[in-house]
Amino acid sequence: MKPFDPERRDFLKKSALSAGSALVLGIAWSGEIVAETDATPEFKPNAWLKIDTHGVVTLYIAESEMGQGPFTSLSMLIAEELEVDWQKVQVEHAPLDPAYGFQGTGGSRSVRRNWKILREAGAVARQMLLAAGAEYLKAPVDRCQAQRSHITHRPSSKSVGYAELVGRAAEMPVPKGVTLKQPEDYRLIGTPVSRLDLADKLNGKARYGIDTKLPNMLYATIAQSPQFGGRVKRFNGAEIKQRPGIIDCFELEEGVVVVAQGTWQAFQARKALKIDWHGGKAAQLDSDNIIQRLSDETSQKPSLILEHGEPIAQLGSALKSVDTEYRLPFQAHMTPEPMNCTVGVEDGRYRIWAPTQSPTSAMATAAKALKALMPELSEAELEARIEIITPLLGGGFGRRIKQDYVTQAVKIAHHMKHSVQLIWPREEDVQHDHYHPLTQHRLRGSLDEAGNPQAWHHLITGLQSGKYGADALAYDIPHVRVEMLRLDSPVPIGPWRSVSNHYNAYAIEHFFDELARAGGQNPLELRLKLLKEARLKAVLQRAAEATAWQRQDQQRILGCAVHSSFGSHVAEIVELIRLDEHKLKLGKITCVIDCGIAINPDTIKAQLEGSVIYALGAALKPPIMLKNGRVEQHNFHDTPILSFEETPPIEVIISYSRLDPGGVGEPGVPPLAPALANALLSAHGKPVTRMPMKLNGAS
Amino acid sequence: MDLMAVTLHVNGSINQVEADSDIPLLWVLRDQLGLTGTKYSCGIGVCGSCMVLLDGMPAKACRITAAECAGKKITTIEGLADQADHPLLKSWLELQVPQCGYCQSGQIIMAYALLSEKHDPSADEIDQAMSQILCRCGTYPRVRQAIQQASEMMRAKDPS
């Protein structure tokens, strides 16, 4: 990866989809557009790739790199069809450009949405290089072959490198249609390729948003109302401004801002702030009463998500039924890099280093913030003054879909008329997240005489909760109703790794075991009998074999769960080991995924390991608690994440497939908590109705 | 809070800085010396992403003042850059440990300190050292493997 240079003012505006060679449009920082004649020609057939006369291939990846590996996986898709020597590949984050469509990374979509486009982008370039190579070798194009950055005339073995063909290829017509390779011909896809972003992550050179340094930059931080919806009444601004190193202290709609010569001075001044707040509308709300209070206040009725058969009548007349209620708490993202954003201000222009999952949204957000401050300018004029640069992200997990830190940084930079870096201290990050919502699940089910589930009723009540994961029941049950009461939330809610699949899968998969046990059935075998999706059944079967499901006893207790999300199918089995009569410990966790064709298997394994650990932390560690309308937690000491020593052995199995790829960043999350709860149900005979779970003793 | 002149020996070079008497080393490294490889994540000594070596011993840069470090040898992740051949860094790359990478300076510095002290740490010793560095991406299984592999390589080279 190229070292990231904030001072690179000859920032190249990619002229998307033009097959031009020598002419690139450079936008100088001062704003005049200059047409530069680049001394060295290059071959740039589309927005995704460029080859120079040294044969160096630069790929432009438009997804945010936050550890999930799109810089590498997506580069593999282009390189596969381009038939390029992988050693010659370098990757850059694509600039914000309409050529890439909506630039936003989330929903485990990177590979799925680029799967076809990027292979085609590579194949187009290959076709043009083939045509150029054939001309150069004076050979018919159908006797030539592209391989390892060379065009070779097969009968004579004469060949020419891509480097020499750069000028000629740029002159070739862009082919209308291309033929993509068959899976059996893949050389890169399906092999464990080393990540292109890792070398710099071992030596301190990797640049995250928080590492941006601009000449004479000031450092800002913010104090937002601890109580959600609160407003500043008064604060000790004059006193704060007296502190050494403090440049300014002022109020924004969002809270009180301190600007200083260094991060430390800003953080210390923030601690010294004395702010009186107007109370927020959430003042009376606690985690324990919020669902009840908001449900009482609303006139809304639950909306139907799914219904077939006559579930309510069946439940009324059932011989045997189970009725249960689970409540799952708020969760924070705890991205390792706290929220931050750097804005360079010069001559009325704004260059914004936004560690965001969506540069497109960051642009819209920044333009909107500036529009409010400079209403005389049109949106288009404002956008022309803004440049969004996406550095590496120190974790995302959905948090960085939101752009609140961008709005604030733009407002602060505009106020100061100066380049500013805004950093939230961790305390601000924990108390002003966009949380995974608190949800409650009422589940009722009935069984026939043979102990098979007959009716199923799931009512989800949650704060801005979602239906994904509950909108298609995986099991063949004759009478089903799923409905949801989605409450407006005074607490900010946002996507969190796997979004609503996390709580919905918990409810469904844990209740399935409750029902199975009430019917005297083995939960795994009952799943295999009732699962409708063959691929889901297959991963469960595989997990059962890998863990020797049949070999359970008092000492070794297993729990399983399955879930399909983001186009992939996952089964997980959690093992508990009994140390003595009163003590259990986590054994191994086994995870089997069918994600269609595996692009970079090692990255997939890493994502599944990470997903299991993320979900295990949420299941076992103290969550975010709301008290009097504010979050009670502050930092990693009271919002702990799973640690090294708490992490059990994890085995990930990728099942072989040639089907189109599914997502891998999130699908490993949902099955974990219910698999663990199911193991605990087996061990203690009691369902787990609350998180965090306790391995020993009821929760 | 008075400004004072502090002399810091960082990665083999000597730096004179004007620093607040109570400013943690972390912010001098990041904001004044431009050594951004050392990361801020919690600021209260819990996460370990700001780990550096002080005279060879691991220390959290957010919990010690720059003034306390005067005269000591400070090594940051940037200071290990010329040791790409070190078994630890080789294993780290080979096992593709980092995900987002944000915690990795802390992980590597800690593992480096552990293996420098002892070429063959026990599983408990690895647990004890590495549990001080949090990783939200969940790279722990690979961190463990990389340390074990590096330890084997080091013992093969230098069976002491």
Ligand code: FES
């Ligand atoms: S930033 Fe120093 S321990 Fe977390």
Ligand code: FES
């Ligand atoms: S690699 Fe992302 S926090 Fe550790």
